[in-house]
Amino acid sequence: MSTHPRTPTVENEPLEDRLYTVKYDDPGESHLDVKVPDVCAQCETDDCVEVCPANVWREGDDGVPHIAYENCLECSSCRFACTYDNVVWTYPETGAGVTYKYG
Ligand code: SF4
Numbered sequence: 085m086s087t088h089p090r091t092p093t094v095e096n097e098p099l100e101d102r103l104y105t106v107k108y109d110d111p112g113e114s115h116l117d118v119k120v121p122d123v124c125a126q127c128e129t130d131d132c133v134e135v136c137p138a139n140v141w142r143e144g145d146d147g148v149p150h151i152a153y154e155n156c157l158e159c160s161s162c163r164f165a166c167t168y169d170n171v172v173w174t175y176p177e178t179g180a181g182v183t184y185k186y187g
Pocket residue numbers: 118123124125127128129130131132133147149165166167168169170171
Protein backbone atom coordinates (compact mmCIF):
# COMPACT_ATOMS: atom_id res chain seq x y z
CA MET A 85 0.00 0.00 0.00
CA SER A 86 1.41 3.38 -0.98
CA THR A 87 1.47 6.30 1.43
CA HIS A 88 0.54 9.80 0.37
CA PRO A 89 3.80 11.79 0.14
CA ARG A 90 2.46 14.47 2.47
CA THR A 91 1.23 12.05 5.11
CA PRO A 92 3.26 12.88 8.22
CA THR A 93 5.00 10.11 10.06
CA VAL A 94 4.09 10.23 13.73
CA GLU A 95 5.93 8.12 16.23
CA ASN A 96 4.26 8.51 19.60
CA GLU A 97 5.60 7.30 22.88
CA PRO A 98 3.61 4.42 24.43
CA LEU A 99 0.30 5.48 25.97
CA GLU A 100 1.49 4.78 29.49
CA ASP A 101 4.48 7.08 29.02
CA ARG A 102 2.32 9.88 27.61
CA LEU A 103 -0.22 9.58 30.42
CA TYR A 104 2.69 9.93 32.84
CA THR A 105 3.01 13.56 31.71
CA VAL A 106 -0.40 14.54 33.07
CA LYS A 107 -1.27 15.14 36.69
CA TYR A 108 -4.58 14.29 38.35
CA ASP A 109 -6.18 15.64 41.47
CA ASP A 110 -8.78 13.10 42.57
CA PRO A 111 -12.02 14.93 43.44
CA GLY A 112 -13.09 11.94 45.55
CA GLU A 113 -16.16 11.05 43.56
CA SER A 114 -16.79 10.29 39.93
CA HIS A 115 -17.77 13.05 37.50
CA LEU A 116 -18.70 10.30 35.03
CA ASP A 117 -21.52 7.77 35.17
CA VAL A 118 -24.07 5.96 33.05
CA LYS A 119 -27.67 7.13 32.94
CA VAL A 120 -29.35 3.73 32.77
CA PRO A 121 -27.22 0.68 33.68
CA ASP A 122 -29.65 -1.68 31.94
CA VAL A 123 -28.95 0.07 28.65
CA CYS A 124 -25.25 -0.68 29.08
CA ALA A 125 -26.02 -4.28 29.95
CA GLN A 126 -27.64 -4.68 26.54
CA CYS A 127 -25.18 -2.49 24.62
CA GLU A 128 -23.06 -4.42 22.15
CA THR A 129 -20.91 -1.60 20.85
CA ASP A 130 -19.08 -0.50 24.02
CA ASP A 131 -18.24 2.78 22.32
CA CYS A 132 -17.16 4.25 25.64
CA VAL A 133 -14.52 1.56 26.08
CA GLU A 134 -13.36 1.81 22.48
CA VAL A 135 -13.06 5.58 22.30
CA CYS A 136 -11.49 6.49 25.62
CA PRO A 137 -7.79 7.33 25.20
CA ALA A 138 -7.07 6.85 28.90
CA ASN A 139 -8.62 3.43 29.53
CA VAL A 140 -11.16 4.95 31.93
CA TRP A 141 -14.10 2.82 30.74
CA ARG A 142 -13.59 -0.90 31.22
CA GLU A 143 -15.99 -3.70 30.41
CA GLY A 144 -17.72 -5.08 33.47
CA ASP A 145 -18.83 -8.67 33.95
CA ASP A 146 -22.48 -7.61 34.05
CA GLY A 147 -22.12 -5.49 30.90
CA VAL A 148 -22.08 -2.24 32.85
CA PRO A 149 -18.68 -0.59 32.44
CA HIS A 150 -16.42 0.18 35.36
CA ILE A 151 -15.30 3.80 35.33
CA ALA A 152 -11.79 4.65 36.52
CA TYR A 153 -12.70 8.32 36.62
CA GLU A 154 -9.44 9.31 38.31
CA ASN A 155 -7.60 8.93 34.99
CA CYS A 156 -10.01 10.99 32.90
CA LEU A 157 -8.43 13.49 30.48
CA GLU A 158 -11.72 15.43 30.17
CA CYS A 159 -11.70 15.10 26.37
CA SER A 160 -15.50 14.45 26.14
CA SER A 161 -15.08 11.64 23.60
CA CYS A 162 -17.13 9.13 25.60
CA ARG A 163 -19.94 11.61 25.96
CA PHE A 164 -20.44 11.86 22.23
CA ALA A 165 -19.40 8.35 21.23
CA CYS A 166 -22.07 6.46 23.15
CA THR A 167 -24.63 5.28 20.64
CA TYR A 168 -27.37 5.44 23.26
CA ASP A 169 -26.54 8.85 24.73
CA ASN A 170 -26.17 7.03 28.02
CA VAL A 171 -23.15 8.80 29.47
CA VAL A 172 -23.44 11.26 32.34
CA TRP A 173 -20.59 13.71 31.83
CA THR A 174 -19.65 16.67 33.98
CA TYR A 175 -16.41 18.41 34.81
CA PRO A 176 -14.77 17.48 38.12
CA GLU A 177 -15.32 20.01 40.87
CA THR A 178 -13.30 23.19 40.52
CA GLY A 179 -9.61 22.63 41.15
CA ALA A 180 -9.77 18.87 40.70
CA GLY A 181 -9.28 16.74 37.63
CA VAL A 182 -6.49 16.72 35.10
CA THR A 183 -3.63 19.20 34.75
CA TYR A 184 -1.44 19.14 31.67
CA LYS A 185 2.27 19.74 32.26
CA TYR A 186 2.85 20.85 28.67
CA GLY A 187 0.69 23.35 26.90
S1 SF4 B 1 -21.38 2.83 24.84
FE1 SF4 B 1 -22.95 3.81 26.13
S2 SF4 B 1 -24.57 2.26 26.41
FE2 SF4 B 1 -22.72 1.21 25.64
S3 SF4 B 1 -21.66 0.49 27.51
FE3 SF4 B 1 -20.82 2.52 26.99
S4 SF4 B 1 -22.04 4.01 28.17
FE4 SF4 B 1 -23.18 2.06 28.13
